[in-house]
Amino acid sequence: MTSQPPAQSQPQPHAQEIITRHLCMAADVEKYSRLDTLSQEVIQADLVQVLEEAAVLSGLDRTTWSRQPQGDQEFAVLPPDTPEAVVLGDFVRHLAVRLGERNANRAEGDRMRLRLAIDIGVARTAALGYSGPAPIAVARYLNAPQLKRVLEVMDSTDLVVIVSDRLYQDVVRLRGQGLDPQRYVRAHIRQKEFNGYGWIHVPEHGPEEVRPLVDTPEPEGAAGGTGPAAGPTTTNTVSRIDGGVVHFGSGDAANTIHKKYYG
Numbered sequence: 001m002t003s004q005p006p007a008q009s010q011p012q013p014h015a016q017e018i019i020t021r022h023l024c025m026a027a028d029v030e031k032y033s034r035l036d037t038l039s040q041e042v043i044q045a046d047l048v049q050v051l052e053e054a055a056v057l058s059g060l061d062r063t064t065w066s067r068q069p070q071g072d073q074e075f076a077v078l079p080p081d082t083p084e085a086v087v088l089g090d091f092v093r094h095l096a097v098r099l100g101e102r103n104a105n106r107a108e109g110d111r112m113r114l115r116l117a118i119d120i121g122v123a124r125t126a127a128l129g130y131s132g133p134a135p136i137a138v139a140r141y142l143n144a145p146q147l148k149r150v151l152e153v154m155d156s157t158d159l160v161v162i163v164s165d166r167l168y169q170d171v172v173r174l175r176g177q178g179l180d181p182q183r184y185v186r187a188h189i190r191q192k193e194f195n196g197y198g199w200i201h202v203p204e205h206g207p208e209e210v211r212p213l214v215d216t217p218e219p220e221g222a223a224g225g226t227g228p229a230a231g232p233t234t235t236n237t238v239s240r241i242d243g244g245v246v247h248f249g250s251g252d253a254a255n256t257i258h259k260k261y262y263g
Helices: 037-057 084-103 133-142 145-153 165-170 207-215
Strands: 021-029 066-069 073-077 114-122 124-126 129-131 159-164 185-191 194-201 240-242 245-247
Touching: 021 037, 021 084, 021 133, 037 073, 037 084, 073 133, 084 114, 084 159, 084 165, 114 133, 114 145, 114 165, 129 133, 133 159, 133 185, 133 194, 145 159, 145 185, 145 194, 145 207, 159 165, 165 194, 185 207, 194 207
Parallel strands: 114 159
Antiparallel strands: 021 073, 021 114, 066 073, 124 129, 129 245, 159 194, 185 194, 240 245
16 A cells, blocks of 8 residues: 655744734823923823723723833724724714813813824734835824824814824725814825825814815925924834834833713
Protein backbone atom coordinates (compact mmCIF):
# COMPACT_ATOMS: atom_id res chain seq x y z
CA MET A 1 0.00 0.00 0.00
CA THR A 2 1.41 3.28 -1.09
CA SER A 3 1.51 5.87 1.63
CA GLN A 4 0.06 9.26 0.81
CA PRO A 5 2.05 12.41 1.56
CA PRO A 6 0.61 14.43 4.40
CA ALA A 7 -1.95 16.99 3.36
CA GLN A 8 -0.51 20.44 3.06
CA SER A 9 -2.33 22.85 5.34
CA GLN A 10 -3.05 26.28 4.03
CA PRO A 11 -0.77 28.90 5.57
CA GLN A 12 -2.59 30.98 8.13
CA PRO A 13 -2.11 34.74 7.95
CA HIS A 14 -0.01 36.22 10.70
CA ALA A 15 -2.01 38.33 13.11
CA GLN A 16 -0.27 41.46 11.93
CA GLU A 17 -1.14 40.64 8.29
CA ILE A 18 -4.90 40.73 8.89
CA ILE A 19 -6.22 44.03 7.59
CA THR A 20 -9.15 45.50 9.46
CA ARG A 21 -10.69 48.94 9.28
CA HIS A 22 -11.51 50.84 12.43
CA LEU A 23 -13.06 54.11 13.39
CA CYS A 24 -10.34 56.24 14.96
CA MET A 25 -11.17 59.26 17.08
CA ALA A 26 -9.21 61.87 18.99
CA ALA A 27 -10.52 64.51 21.39
CA ASP A 28 -8.35 67.43 22.46
CA VAL A 29 -8.88 70.13 25.12
CA GLU A 30 -8.31 73.73 24.08
CA LYS A 31 -5.72 75.81 26.01
CA TYR A 32 -4.93 73.01 28.44
CA SER A 33 -1.29 74.05 28.88
CA ARG A 34 -2.36 77.41 30.34
CA LEU A 35 -3.99 75.73 33.36
CA ASP A 36 -2.33 75.13 36.69
CA THR A 37 -1.68 71.60 37.94
CA LEU A 38 -4.89 71.21 39.95
CA SER A 39 -7.01 72.57 37.11
CA GLN A 40 -5.34 70.16 34.68
CA GLU A 41 -6.26 67.26 36.94
CA VAL A 42 -9.89 68.39 37.01
CA ILE A 43 -9.96 68.78 33.23
CA GLN A 44 -8.51 65.30 32.68
CA ALA A 45 -11.17 63.72 34.91
CA ASP A 46 -13.94 65.75 33.28
CA LEU A 47 -12.75 64.85 29.78
CA VAL A 48 -12.98 61.15 30.59
CA GLN A 49 -16.37 61.64 32.18
CA VAL A 50 -18.03 63.52 29.30
CA LEU A 51 -16.68 61.01 26.77
CA GLU A 52 -17.93 58.11 28.90
CA GLU A 53 -21.36 59.66 29.40
CA ALA A 54 -21.78 60.54 25.72
CA ALA A 55 -20.93 56.94 24.82
CA VAL A 56 -23.38 55.47 27.35
CA LEU A 57 -26.18 57.76 26.21
CA SER A 58 -25.48 56.69 22.60
CA GLY A 59 -25.52 52.97 23.40
CA LEU A 60 -21.77 52.59 22.83
CA ASP A 61 -19.51 50.52 25.09
CA ARG A 62 -16.24 52.35 25.71
CA THR A 63 -14.80 49.34 27.53
CA THR A 64 -14.35 47.82 24.05
CA TRP A 65 -12.44 50.86 22.76
CA SER A 66 -8.66 50.80 22.70
CA ARG A 67 -7.81 54.14 24.30
CA GLN A 68 -4.61 56.09 24.69
CA PRO A 69 -4.93 59.10 26.98
CA GLN A 70 -2.38 61.90 26.95
CA GLY A 71 -3.41 64.47 29.51
CA ASP A 72 -5.40 66.91 27.43
CA GLN A 73 -6.12 64.40 24.70
CA GLU A 74 -7.59 60.95 24.21
CA PHE A 75 -7.07 58.86 21.09
CA ALA A 76 -9.31 55.82 20.61
CA VAL A 77 -9.51 52.95 18.15
CA LEU A 78 -13.04 51.54 18.07
CA PRO A 79 -14.04 47.92 17.31
CA PRO A 80 -14.69 47.08 13.63
CA ASP A 81 -18.42 46.55 14.23
CA THR A 82 -19.00 50.00 15.74
CA PRO A 83 -21.96 51.70 13.99
CA GLU A 84 -20.39 54.65 12.24
CA ALA A 85 -23.57 56.72 11.98
CA VAL A 86 -24.15 56.41 15.74
CA VAL A 87 -20.68 57.80 16.46
CA LEU A 88 -21.06 60.70 14.01
CA GLY A 89 -24.65 61.36 15.02
CA ASP A 90 -25.77 60.42 18.54
CA PHE A 91 -22.34 60.39 20.16
CA VAL A 92 -21.39 63.83 18.85
CA ARG A 93 -24.77 65.29 19.85
CA HIS A 94 -24.61 63.84 23.36
CA LEU A 95 -21.01 65.01 23.74
CA ALA A 96 -22.02 68.57 22.83
CA VAL A 97 -24.85 68.48 25.37
CA ARG A 98 -22.68 67.05 28.13
CA LEU A 99 -20.03 69.71 27.50
CA GLY A 100 -22.68 72.40 27.64
CA GLU A 101 -24.00 71.05 30.93
CA ARG A 102 -20.51 70.77 32.35
CA ASN A 103 -19.65 74.35 31.37
CA ALA A 104 -22.94 75.95 32.39
CA ASN A 105 -22.52 78.88 34.81
CA ARG A 106 -18.73 78.51 34.85
CA ALA A 107 -16.28 81.34 34.42
CA GLU A 108 -14.77 81.64 30.95
CA GLY A 109 -11.42 80.28 32.14
CA ASP A 110 -13.08 77.18 33.60
CA ARG A 111 -14.82 76.04 30.44
CA MET A 112 -13.70 72.82 28.77
CA ARG A 113 -13.79 73.15 24.99
CA LEU A 114 -12.92 70.31 22.63
CA ARG A 115 -11.77 69.57 19.12
CA LEU A 116 -12.86 66.14 17.88
CA ALA A 117 -11.45 64.37 14.81
CA ILE A 118 -12.80 61.11 13.34
CA ASP A 119 -11.63 58.94 10.44
CA ILE A 120 -11.92 55.31 9.42
CA GLY A 121 -9.23 53.07 8.01
CA VAL A 122 -6.44 50.67 8.84
CA ALA A 123 -5.14 50.98 12.41
CA ARG A 124 -2.99 48.30 14.04
CA THR A 125 -1.30 48.11 17.38
CA ALA A 126 2.44 48.59 17.40
CA ALA A 127 5.14 48.54 20.06
CA LEU A 128 4.73 52.18 21.04
CA GLY A 129 1.32 53.15 19.73
CA TYR A 130 -0.69 52.54 16.59
CA SER A 131 0.41 52.12 13.00
CA GLY A 132 -1.58 52.70 9.86
CA PRO A 133 -2.99 55.59 7.83
CA ALA A 134 -6.09 56.24 9.97
CA PRO A 135 -4.26 57.22 13.20
CA ILE A 136 -1.96 59.53 11.23
CA ALA A 137 -4.91 61.13 9.43
CA VAL A 138 -6.76 61.70 12.71
CA ALA A 139 -3.69 63.43 14.14
CA ARG A 140 -3.51 65.72 11.11
CA TYR A 141 -7.24 66.50 11.14
CA LEU A 142 -7.15 67.23 14.88
CA ASN A 143 -4.42 69.84 14.46
CA ALA A 144 -5.76 71.42 11.29
CA PRO A 145 -5.50 75.22 11.55
CA GLN A 146 -9.06 75.60 10.25
CA LEU A 147 -10.42 73.49 13.10
CA LYS A 148 -8.45 75.46 15.69
CA ARG A 149 -9.61 78.73 14.16
CA VAL A 150 -13.28 77.74 14.29
CA LEU A 151 -13.07 76.82 17.98
CA GLU A 152 -11.11 79.94 18.84
CA VAL A 153 -13.43 82.38 17.08
CA MET A 154 -16.81 80.75 17.79
CA ASP A 155 -16.73 81.24 21.54
CA SER A 156 -20.41 80.30 21.89
CA THR A 157 -19.63 76.64 21.19
CA ASP A 158 -17.77 74.06 23.27
CA LEU A 159 -17.21 71.48 20.51
CA VAL A 160 -16.01 71.47 16.91
CA VAL A 161 -15.86 68.26 14.92
CA ILE A 162 -14.00 67.26 11.78
CA VAL A 163 -14.65 64.03 9.90
CA SER A 164 -12.68 62.63 7.01
CA ASP A 165 -13.93 62.97 3.45
CA ARG A 166 -14.32 59.18 3.41
CA LEU A 167 -16.72 59.24 6.37
CA TYR A 168 -18.59 62.21 4.95
CA GLN A 169 -19.14 60.51 1.60
CA ASP A 170 -19.93 57.04 3.01
CA VAL A 171 -21.90 57.93 6.14
CA VAL A 172 -22.93 61.57 6.51
CA ARG A 173 -24.47 61.81 3.05
CA LEU A 174 -26.75 58.85 3.85
CA ARG A 175 -28.39 61.00 6.55
CA GLY A 176 -28.69 58.21 9.13
CA GLN A 177 -28.98 59.07 12.85
CA GLY A 178 -30.14 62.58 12.03
CA LEU A 179 -27.00 63.48 10.09
CA ASP A 180 -27.39 66.45 7.75
CA PRO A 181 -24.65 66.82 5.12
CA GLN A 182 -25.63 70.46 4.58
CA ARG A 183 -24.35 71.33 8.06
CA TYR A 184 -20.77 70.29 7.26
CA VAL A 185 -18.20 72.58 5.66
CA ARG A 186 -15.39 71.16 3.53
CA ALA A 187 -11.84 72.13 4.44
CA HIS A 188 -8.62 71.45 2.56
CA ILE A 189 -6.20 70.15 5.19
CA ARG A 190 -2.47 70.43 4.58
CA GLN A 191 -0.44 69.17 7.54
CA LYS A 192 3.17 68.13 6.93
CA GLU A 193 3.00 65.23 4.44
CA PHE A 194 -0.79 64.96 4.75
CA ASN A 195 -2.92 66.58 2.07
CA GLY A 196 -6.63 65.88 1.92
CA TYR A 197 -10.15 67.06 2.68
CA GLY A 198 -12.11 66.99 5.89
CA TRP A 199 -15.57 68.23 6.81
CA ILE A 200 -16.07 70.53 9.80
CA HIS A 201 -19.27 70.54 11.81
CA VAL A 202 -20.24 72.64 14.83
CA PRO A 203 -23.29 71.26 16.68
CA GLU A 204 -26.11 73.80 17.04
CA HIS A 205 -24.44 76.15 14.56
CA GLY A 206 -25.07 76.52 10.85
CA PRO A 207 -22.55 76.27 8.03
CA GLU A 208 -22.95 79.97 7.28
CA GLU A 209 -21.18 80.68 10.58
CA VAL A 210 -18.42 78.15 9.97
CA ARG A 211 -17.61 78.65 6.29
CA PRO A 212 -16.01 82.13 6.54
CA LEU A 213 -13.60 80.82 9.18
CA VAL A 214 -12.71 77.73 7.16
CA ASP A 215 -12.23 79.70 3.95
CA THR A 216 -9.99 82.34 5.55
CA PRO A 217 -6.50 82.05 3.99
CA GLU A 218 -3.57 81.22 6.22
CA PRO A 219 -1.54 84.26 7.33
CA GLU A 220 1.63 84.94 5.40
CA GLY A 221 4.64 83.44 7.10
CA ALA A 222 2.82 80.39 8.40
CA ALA A 223 5.29 77.53 8.32
CA GLY A 224 4.40 75.35 5.37
CA GLY A 225 0.84 76.62 5.48
CA THR A 226 0.13 74.38 8.43
CA GLY A 227 -0.71 76.89 11.14
CA PRO A 228 -1.03 80.53 12.12
CA ALA A 229 2.05 82.69 11.89
CA ALA A 230 1.62 84.06 15.37
CA GLY A 231 0.06 83.15 18.68
CA PRO A 232 0.87 80.72 21.47
CA THR A 233 2.10 77.30 20.50
CA THR A 234 0.09 74.33 21.68
CA THR A 235 1.25 71.24 23.45
CA ASN A 236 -1.76 69.13 22.56
CA THR A 237 -0.30 67.45 19.50
CA VAL A 238 0.77 63.91 18.75
CA SER A 239 3.93 63.07 20.66
CA ARG A 240 5.73 61.93 17.53
CA ILE A 241 5.41 59.75 14.44
CA ASP A 242 8.25 57.32 13.83
CA GLY A 243 8.22 55.04 10.83
CA GLY A 244 4.48 55.33 10.43
CA VAL A 245 3.78 54.56 14.10
CA VAL A 246 1.71 57.19 15.89
CA HIS A 247 2.54 57.76 19.54
CA PHE A 248 -0.35 59.32 21.42
CA GLY A 249 1.09 58.82 24.90
CA SER A 250 0.51 56.11 27.48
CA GLY A 251 -1.53 55.36 30.56
CA ASP A 252 -5.08 54.25 31.31
CA ALA A 253 -8.28 56.24 31.18
CA ALA A 254 -10.71 55.89 34.01
CA ASN A 255 -12.81 52.73 33.64
CA THR A 256 -15.87 53.93 35.50
CA ILE A 257 -18.81 55.98 34.36
CA HIS A 258 -20.70 58.41 36.54
CA LYS A 259 -23.04 56.40 38.73
CA LYS A 260 -26.16 58.19 37.55
CA TYR A 261 -25.91 56.35 34.21
CA TYR A 262 -26.08 52.93 35.83
CA GLY A 263 -29.21 51.25 37.07
